[in-house]
Amino acid sequence: MALAIITTRAGLGLEAPEVLVEVHLSNGLPGLTLVGLPETAVRESRERVRSALLNAGFEFPTTRRITVNLAPADLPKEGGRFDLPIALGILVASEQVPLAAVEGLECLGELALDGRLRPINGALPVALAAQAAGHRLLLPAGNADEAALAGELSVLPAEHLSQVVAHLLGRDxxxxHRLNKPALPSLPSADLADVRGQHQARRALEVAAAGGHNLLFAGPPGTGKTMLASRLPGILPALSHDEALEVAAIRSVSGLGLLERWGERPFRSPHHTASGVALVGGGSKPRPGEISLAHHGVLFLDELPQFDRSVLEVLREPLESGRIHIARASHQRCFPASFQLVAAMNPCPCGHLGDPRQTCICTQAQIQRYQSRLSGPLLDRIDLQVEVPAIPPDQLTSPTIGESSAAVRERVLAARRRQQARGALNARLPGRELEAACALSGDERAWLAGVLTRLKLSARAYHRVLRVALTLADLAGERRPVRAQLMEAIGYRQLDRLRGGNEKPRAVAG
Structure with a gap:
């Protein structure tokens, strides 16, 4: 045997394309040549593989020419995952391991110089692809639990190269590997019952959870904006198994732990100094950003106007499409980004505009400049814009607690069941189906047209109003929204009233 072909997978984000490691032994100048667009870490595998084979007690063909081709040739190869398949290819080509032993087997793993197997990132997408192909998967023991999440897949974990060869030779x-299905998490400990007062903000949070709507809290410091946002995951429904796998796959390629966060809805809260690449993903080798790490969960942006405007603008397309497409000269990646945006902001630079506890010291020009950091197209995509005022002392010190997250969650689940019957959450419902579900009468359409004209709302904002009104109807158990729910939905677009020019910038809520 002078030619061996080993199957493995490339680590390209959430994609795991099949790669054939072709190893050929020939006469000629001794040495090992790697071809097939290997990057630096892959090229360095020559030394790791050679040392691992020798230290594990196997023969390294020092008198023959070794050519390793990573096919397909136009697919960039990166990382140390190709060490194990290259080593096995050399063993098969040199007839130290029979070819039949690797049929139907995929393998990957980084080799230490002494032959130990080190875990790699992105094992879960590889496992899902191997399962779809009907192959067995041999990989480092450190990745076994992660790969076993794929389900009906034969996962073979190994600690050392010698253990792999002993298995292939039938000696041991x-x-x-078997993994007990991880238990789904209990409800988060942060409970809405901890929130005092803020009835409109609590109501908006419930509406956002029920319909999957984006939400912006605006108000002075210390009024509970962050506290409210952190309670949103506790009133959202649990992830389905498929959703949990998608979330876990993103964490896998990002090098984050999986099992301790299995089944949890993500809650990501990047600092306002985050760059556009950190937020949406990218880099020379594109990786998921915060919006993808928040897939099927919540992205919380505190101090929203403090983010660079250019950073915020990159959110506009993902908020509509639920995915982010990153194009580079040699790489193109598409990452899922179906997240729920929750943001918080102060009403002015000093934070005390409209605060009865302290006088605002900002000029009108400063206030306008601060609030204008949020563009109209971005605000159009935020369905609920709600004031969070200072809490009166009697409410703050009251022994009465608010409604619990568990009680609110039951109403959210009931509203979502009604939306599932339509085929999508209201925030994602196609326009034609949205109009049909709302079924507005002629009088309601005329009244709504007048309101849109006075507030100078865009066509997108109009559809956002309909979506929120439909969610309010779902929460009330009604077939379609009525005038009162349309009025409440319009009342949640408080920043639009300022942008429409009908009020002075004296308070965010108007």
């Missing part, structure tokens, strides 16, 4: 079989 590796038992398929």
């Amino acid at each position: 079989s590796i038992a398929p």
Whole structure:
């Protein structure tokens, strides 16, 4: 045997395309040549593989020419995951391991110089692809639990190269790894009952959870904006198994832990100094950003106007499409980004505009400049814009607690069941189906047209109003929204009233 072909997978984000490691031994100048667009870490595998084979007690063909081709040739290869398949390819080509032993087997893993196997990032997408192909998967023991999440897949974990060879030679079989299905998490400990007062903000949070709407809290410091946002995951429904796998796959390629966060809805809160690449993903080798790490969960942006405007603008397309497409000269990646945006902001630079506890010291020009950091197109995509005023002392010291997250969650689940019957959450419902579900009468349409004209709302804002009104109807158990729910939905677009020019910038709520 002078030619061996080993199957493995490239680590390209959430994609795991099949790669064939072709190893050929020939006469000629001794040495090992790697071809097939290997990057630096892959090229360095020559030394790791050579040392691992020798230290594990195997023969390294020092008198023959070794050519390793990573096919397909036009697919960039990166990372140390190709060490194990290259080593096995050399062993098969030199007839130290029979070719039949690697049929139907995929393998990957980084080799230490002494032959130990080190875990790699992105094992879960590889496992899902191997399962779809009907292959067995041999990989480092450190990745076994992660790969076993794929389900009906034969996962063979190994600690050392010698253990892999002993299994292939039939001397000491590796038992398929079994993982007890991780328990879904209990409800978060942060409970809405901890929030005093703020009835409109609590109501907006419930509406956002029920319909999947984006939400902006505006108010002075210390009024509970961050506290409210952190309670949103506790009133959202649990992830389905498929959703949990999608979230876990993103964490896998990002090098984050999986099992301790299995089944949890993500809650990401990047600092306002985050760059556009950190937020949406990218880099020379594109990786998921915060919006993808928040997939099926919540992205919380505190101090929203403090983010660079250019950073905020990159959110506009993902908020509509639920994914982010990153194009580079040699790489193109599409990452999922179906997240729920929750943001918080102060009403002015000093934070005390409209605050009865302290006088605002900002000029009108400063206030306008501060509030204008948020563009109209971005605000159009935020369905609920709600004032969070200072809490009166009697409410703050009252022994009466608010409604619990568990009680609110039951109403959210009931509203979402009605939306599932339509085929999508109201925030994602296509326009034609949205109009049909709302079924506004002629009088309601005329009244709504007048309101849109006075507030100078865009066509997008109009559809956002309909979506929120439909969610309010779902929460009330009604077939379609009525005038009162349309009025409440318009009342949640408080920043639009300022942008429409009908009020002075004296308070965010108007």
